Amino acid sequence: MDTVLQQVINGLSLGAIYALIALGYTMVYGVLRLINFAHGDVYMLGAFAGYFLATALDLDRHPSVLGTIVVTMGAMAVCAGVGIVIERFAYRPVRHHSRLASLITAIGVSLLLEYGGQVVFGASPRFFPQMIRSETYTIAGAQVTNQSLLVIAVAVVVMFGLEFVVHRTRIGKAMRATSYNLNVAKLMGINTDRVIAFTFALGSALAAVGGVMVALAIPRIDPLMGLMTGLKAFVAAVLGGIGNIPGAMIGGMLIGLMETGISATAYSTYRDAVAFAVLIVILLVRPSGILGTPVTEKV
């Protein structure tokens, strides 16, 4: 029983990370219908931005909660800027081309960030400073660190914050309108370019939060860390119903739980395949994801 609870806790904290990144995927896809392959690499940039900030603030020797908040905010700002630049110079020019062209562009941006990262940061992994002293609590026989609790809490807060932004604010209304029909939104006087830029900034800032949170829990960062994590987060977003904010959360948690569950068994080497297997099975049953609304085809 203890081990089951332990796995659930581990799964939830891993799932929270996937969920954080999946939220960004889901927003960009919801508004633009674009698989932003580079999102995982923006998450990597977030971790690196956090690394440099934390090193500059010397948080390794003086861990502090305030410092952690500053580092997270800084990383968010850096990534939001990067997101806007990527959108402006890579995605906007291809927006009116075919879907395939945007997808290839996204892949190009992803490769650019990965290999650019290797050139700038070096290919070898770095160790993230311990910004918060690790503490372990025991709940009903299961071990839980304050870092994983923080990750889960942040993910939940971010999800509700995003729900608020999308459903309760003016810009959120503009985002929903753009998502519903870009051209009509433009005719209604919405500056869709600005809405899309904002979406990218927000999504990238969320990726940065994910990057810093992961670096807190698993303090090993390298330029290729976004590749697999980004892919799985995307799978999580699709699983929950892409474009749906609680769906991204559920999808992320599900993938995280599955993965830790598998890691605990004798089939741990199949860990990376599980996310995809679950995705295929769920999509065959519900082609638009768990919370997705089925699209009726017009004849």
Next chain:
Amino acid sequence: MSLLRKLTLGAVTIAALIALNQLFEHGAGDFRINPYYARILSLIGINITLAVSLNLINGLAGQFSIGHAGFMAVGGYTATYVTVYHGAPIAGLLGSRVVDPIGGSVVMLISLSVGAIAAALAGFGVGIPSLRLKGDYLAIVTLGFGEIIRVIILNVPAVGGATGFTDAIPITNFFWIFGVAVLTVVIVVNIAGSSFGRALSTIRGDEIAAEAMGISTTRYKVLAFAISAALAGVAGGLSGQLFANPLNPQNLNFVRSIEIVVMIVLGGVGSTSGAVLGATLLTILPEALRGVDQQFPGLRMVVYALLLILLMIFRPQGIMGRREFGWSWIQRPTRTRIPTVLSDVSDHRSHTGNRPVDRRSTLGESDNQ
């Protein structure tokens, strides 16, 4: 084309391939090809097969698949397994060895066939979800299939697991590589021109309309997946048995699949000659950029990525668009060879400028008039 002409053409092609093989493998007189160039040339041949076969699903049928490396892995590992574990007995039946020309050819033929069948079965399996899923969803599922296959291979010690299939015997030669490439082009071009190809174009144009017209979209889509996968499997078998190039799960990940997609996008989605061109250029480009790498380590892939983004911004329809290269192309450079029933929106945008009406095509066959 009459049967006689077809047979003559086939015989000439095979003779030419044998002659080229002789030239590249053993040289002629004092002429020897640089082994580095020989290797690039082999990779070009394999990539042509991969790109042209992927074009059958992505270009003709309009089903967006990005898991081609998975099919390549299935076929490649199966074929190489056959050669490594059963090659010697098979060659022994003929009183030959795997490394001899005759024994090697027979083993090659058998292993590639088995690899093709295995990959076709995998393609059949991936084709099934394509019945329910479209666009990005299908893309991510095909990608997932590729990754699942890769993880399974990682866990099979008999084929080397994570270290790669290092027991592979290098018995592939230019004859097989370019023979397969030519065969793939012939198969895909013939499919494109047949009623099967027209059915696929209809599915690409509008699936519901195709269904309403009485086209069994299920049958055609699954068949397209199976054929495409089989050809990719053969390409995998070839690359698995290429000199000093053991199969490695690391090289058969989704980045490899995306490379193949990029090849057909560069050439022009839906154009077979475009796929050939794209495969050739994208095999040479990373090699040509090695000079950049020597001065600034790691910059090669950065340049590659930048070129990719710029290409999509300035020429998203690829080099060829939907056109095909051929004699008629030289005579009338703007004519399409593959009739497309309904146009994609992207096609429409990219081709509407200065394009004369194809007088020979009947109404509804030519796409943008």
